[in-house]
Amino acid sequence: MANIELSTQPYKGTRDFYPREMTLRNWFFGKIRERLQLCCFEEYGGPMLESLDIYIAKSGEELAGEQTYNFEDRGGRRLAVRPEMTPTVARMVAGKLGELSFPLRWFSIPNLYRYERPQRGRLREHWQVNVDIFGADGFEADTEVISTAVSLLDALGAKKDMYRVHINNRRFFNDVICSLCGTDAEGAKKISKVIDRKGKVGREAYEKDMIALGVSADMIAKLDSVYSMSVTEAAALCPDSQGAAELLGLFSMLDKLGLSEVCEFDFGIIRGLDYYTGTVFEVFDTSPENNRAMFGGGRYDNLVGLFVKNAHVSGVGFGFGDVTLENFLVTHNLIPDDLYTGRAKVLVTRFDGIDYETYADLAAKIREAGVACTVYNGQQRKIGKELDYAGKAGFTHAVTMGTDEKAAGIVKVKNLSRREEKTVAVPDLADPKVFD
Numbered sequence: 536m537a538n539i540e541l542s543t544q545p546y547k548g549t550r551d552f553y554p555r556e557m558t559l560r561n562w563f564f565g566k567i568r569e570r571l572q573l574c575c576f577e578e579y580g581g582p583m584l585e586s587l588d589i590y591i592a593k594s595g596e597e598l599a600g601e602q603t604y605n606f607e608d609r610g611g612r613r614l615a616v617r618p619e620m621t622p623t624v625a626r627m628v629a630g631k632l633g634e635l636s637f638p639l640r641w642f643s644i645p646n647l648y649r650y651e652r653p654q655r656g657r658l659r660e661h662w663q664v665n666v667d668i669f670g671a672d673g674f675e676a677d678t679e680v681i682s683t684a685v686s687l688l689d690a691l692g693a694k695k696d697m698y699r700v701h702i703n704n705r706r707f708f709n710d711v712i713c714s715l716c717g718t719d720a721e722g723a724k725k726i727s728k729v730i731d732r733k734g735k736v737g738r739e740a741y742e743k744d745m746i747a748l749g750v751s752a753d754m755i756a757k758l759d760s761v762y763s764m765s766v767t768e769a770a771a772l773c774p775d776s777q778g779a780a781e782l783l784g785l786f787s788m789l790d791k792l793g794l795s796e797v798c799e800f801d802f803g804i805i806r807g808l809d810y811y812t813g814t815v816f817e818v819f820d821t822s823p824e825n826n827r828a829m830f831g832g833g834r835y836d837n838l839v840g841l842f843v844k845n846a847h848v849s850g851v852g853f854g855f856g857d858v859t860l861e862n863f864l865v866t867h868n869l870i871p872d873d874l875y876t877g878r879a880k881v882l883v884t885r886f887d888g889i890d891y892e893t894y895a896d897l898a899a900k901i902r903e904a905g906v907a908c909t910v911y912n913g914q915q916r917k918i919g920k921e922l923d924y925a926g927k928a929g930f931t932h933a934v935t936m937g938t939d940e941k942a943a944g945i946v947k948v949k950n951l952s953r954r955e956e957k958t959v960a961v962p963d964l965a966d967p968k969v970f971d
């Protein structure tokens with residue numbers, strides 16, 4: 536091993552977060568946390584490793600079979616590194632069913648792993664804001680989840696023309712397939728998988744797969760026409776469908792809340808995950824270079840029941856990833872100009888012949904003012920070199936005190952960007968205005 540030079544690159548599809556990247560991530564997750572708490576959502580967390588079975592049960596073949604990192608532990612248990620949070624939160628809710636008060640409003644910001652081909656908007660590790668309401672069956676909760684998604688974008692400074700919420704309903708979708716393709720629920724499930732892959736495989740392969748499932752060219756054409764229908768026109772295709780009634784109810788409520796401007800019915804939204812049963816939605820950036828969904832979510836009626844038989848606690852929520860969010864913020868110029876420089880950060884420089892403790896006391900006084908400060912602890916003792924370091928390391932101010940200043944009870948405060956210097960009495964360092 537001694538002569539081997541290992542790669543400095545992170546594992547494919549993962550990212551290092553150097554302090555600058557971390558500043559950005561903390562900024563947007565800070566805004567999101569603040570807004571979610573304002574909407575009375577409580578934060579929870581869970582483990583990185585879960586039994587593989589919880590994904591096999593309901594997440595669907597693509598996620599559980601192809602995209603999950605899994606292994607057997609030394610005790611022979613089949614484990615997965617979490618590819619999503621929803622099964623974990625359903626397990627946690629099921630674990631304390633008797634103690635929790637419903638409706639439950641929870642959020643979490645876990646990192647997730649999926650074995651995907653890294654590309655713009657999709658990586659192998661991402662952080663995902665998960666927002667869910669458990670135990671609220673009416674479509675008011677679906678509306679609230681969608682309006683919360685919109686509210687998060689608003690908290691980040693997004694304008695209404697920068698994104699669109701695309702909405703469909705799984706029950707309605709299945710009913711339309713059954714009705715237009717003359718099939719049963721099992722057949723509709725197979726057809727919906729083919730439709731879900733439509734964008735990825737191209738038109739020719741799509742038609743071939745549909746015909747293999749017994750869907751005629753005429754039926755395909757009828758299905759095609761649904762994509763351009765309004766929600767009212769589409770609902771009229773299956774007037775007795777519970778899903779159609781849910782869709783109409785949801786759209787009417789969104790209208791009353793002034794959200795219809797950013798929402799549209801989209802028959803193409805199916806969602807790859809098997810557990811969704813009702814409303815499904817995705818949020819897209821309107822900018823063409825960011826074509827991957829930013830949010831995905833919907834209603835799932837029986838996930839908690841996987842863990843506690845006969846329990847009926849419905850859930851509705853969404854996941855919102857940091858990769859697409861960052862592309863969105865950069866494209867629409869929403870990252871504040873002063874994000875990396877906004878707060879004062881002070882370096883107390885040192886001269887030979889003055890004790891370290893004297894400088895440490897100055898730093899403590901400056902911190903009393905709530906201003907970030909530290910004492911230089913490198914090997915240089917030349918003021919020019921120390922100031923050079925301060926500038927490169929992102930300090931906004933430098934405080935210097937030589938023997939004469941010490942005797943006079945004063946320091947010099949340099950504003951590094953404005954290249955201005957002022958003299959300040961030591962007791963006045965506790966005033967944050969000194970570092971404006």
Ligand code: HAM
Nearest residue numbers: 619621657658661828829830831832852853854856858
């Ligand atoms: P999902 O659609 O798989 O849903 O993911 C939600 C969001 O996470 C996506 O819209 C995207 O922003 C982000 N995302 C997903 N995979 C990747 C990836 N490989 N790289 C970067 N970002 C990604 C779920 O995971 C559901 N469990 C969400 C949910 C919560 N449904 C109800 N509650």
